[in-house]
Amino acid sequence: MKKSTVTLEFNPDLSLNADGKHVREGLSTILRTGDYLWVSCDERCSLERLKKINEDTFGEHHSFDLSQFLKLPAGTDNEIDIEGIALEEHYLWLVGSHSLARRKPKKSQEPTDQMKRLAKLKVDPNRYLLARIPLIRNKETGEISLVNHSTHPYEHKFMLSAAQLIGNQAGTNQLMEALADDIHVQDFLKIPGKDNGFDIEGLAVHGERIFIGLRGPVLRGWAMILEVAVQDTHEGYFELKPIGSKGELYIKHFLHLEGMGIRELDISGEDILILAGPSMDLDGTIALYRWPQALLKSGQSITHRKELERLFEVPHGSGDTTGQNKAEGITVYDPHHAIVVFDSPAEERKVNENAVLADLYAF
Template identity: 40%
Template sequence: MPKPASTIHIALDAPPGTGKEGEEARMSLSAVVRVGRHLFLGSDETASLERVTDLGGGRFGEHRTYPLSELLDLAGGEDGEVDIEGFAWDPPYLWVTGSHGRKRGKIKHDMADDEGARALAKIKVEKNRYLLARIPLEEDADGGGLVPRRSCADPRDPVRTITAARVKGRGTRSALLRALRRDEHVGPFMHLPGKDNGFDIEGLEVRDGRVYLGLRGPVLRGWAVVLELLPRDARREGRLRLAPVEEDGGRYRKHFLDLDGLGIRELAADGDDLLVLAGPTMGVRAPAAVFRWTDGLATERGRVVRGAELERIAELPHDVQGGADHPEGMCRFDVEGAEHCVLVMYDSAAPHRRDATGVLGDVFSLPRRGRLAGIAARFFAPSGDGETSEGA
């Protein structure tokens, strides 16, 4: 089992007056991003942002909860599960995505056979899961630091007001789902539940307003998919439209990654490279690893990414102690003595990672991209239409 360079303790202890159970957040972490002295965390079982602050000594605390319904007009109402799967910090906005996936019922241990079979046949569509949004953060001394806002002054231009906004449309009628419905690669998987290799977003990174979505599914004959979007303000305040990202007017761009048959669980920028946390698409015990996609944030066309452009650089703990520990959240997180690191958070954290108030995250040191690796990536980069799948 790989050993982390260090661990950090994150106190998620149900802030007073929120009515929130700390245990719920600790056991269902699915997204994390570092913004200054804060970590923002998300759960795939709630509809809120969790913020903790660096207390020193490898400890984060002062837990605060911000309901998304107070920041955005949620399509499914304030109580509907968002299934948060990714965060990204692109100043001055914190970006967040839901899974955009359908959910199949599951067989519970105490169900009779016929009851379990009926549960397995049920498929739910929850409107809040189809969320892709940006939320401004504002420094607030009374709020203990950076606080998410529905609207606030732009820190770069205080005369200008910036606002929270989401991609327009409701539920499966979101602009993203409408754009993808007839896509030759992912369109046929839109009606399948996420854990059945259906459409399921779990990775998010944003650079200068350009959004990269990593798909847990579908995985197409072993190839994982990254979607590239360009959301822009729509006419209606609080909404985003998908601007053309291709010369022919296409509103998304596709990249296909050879991740040894794994799906994408998270994305994180490392300069112009993209770090890709990969894991199984379906609910099986399988490896988890981090890949480096060389110049993934610098490409200007759809790609088939393989060979020297894509390197498997780290193995992660997974499915330990009876199936616990599912690596799902990852962000850059440098520490003293090991400056090129990522923080990894786990859904269904194993008992040794939990205590009465918090949960442990692992900090892994990653190899830097070497000069020879960069040269090889550029030398072996595919050229011409023959290396890119049709429609990419």
């Protein structure tokens, strides 16, 4: 499989979060819209836009604070943990992980205190976010930007507006309420994502169909995609609308990804591309699959491994680079290539102090 690299250059003045972590250290998703790449870091409340400078470099970094477009329950004090972004018509869609987090042990602490941290779970209300933001091109400059409201470029009587899935008093949202009694998911909702618990890490949108990929749980080797649709309610919000045969607010698609969970989704023609990898916090096989004619399916589905096309594997950290080079995001770059970005990039991926290399694969 042919592979080349693309350089992503970030502005040093926009690239550090409150803890001093550089945006290039935690890239979790990527989307191409024309001459622009959109990426997110899983420890921020922003989206980063890069513009094509030449054939293998994107720069002119601009950062969009999502609290300016959406109502974040915890403001900007807590990360959104953005794990998927997608484009449909004139909207950029995004989804948070919707997962619990387990505290990490700190080596500087006494063993007893480290064990106590491993028993503590953290709930970040900002993670329970499914949202859309208008993505509009400036007619004079050609620049594509996020806006709160805009008239539709071609249907001037129609207004585009930023909105998000309605929340609840528990600090989560309507999707989590709908899944609370699900026969496959309910037992995993109280388990942290890195423990094979419920964890969203992929998003693709086609018309009214919203596909949400789950990194976990993986059930006896089977990964899951949830499909939902939404309808506007009051200003700034939308709600799930019934799409199942019995009025369910979601339907499920099971895919045998050979024991892997879903890291990212993207649409290619009538197919859905699936970046798959371990559901747990470990180094393991990461591969790209094609789910053929996925957009032609209706209703719930179950797809066996021989019905999927395994396109290629993406190298991951091991040995001296264990815990590094974790492929997290993928987007169709052109009709024949996909671009992959990595969380925790190894040193050889880092270019000077503010750039990082992404991989470009033929498929």
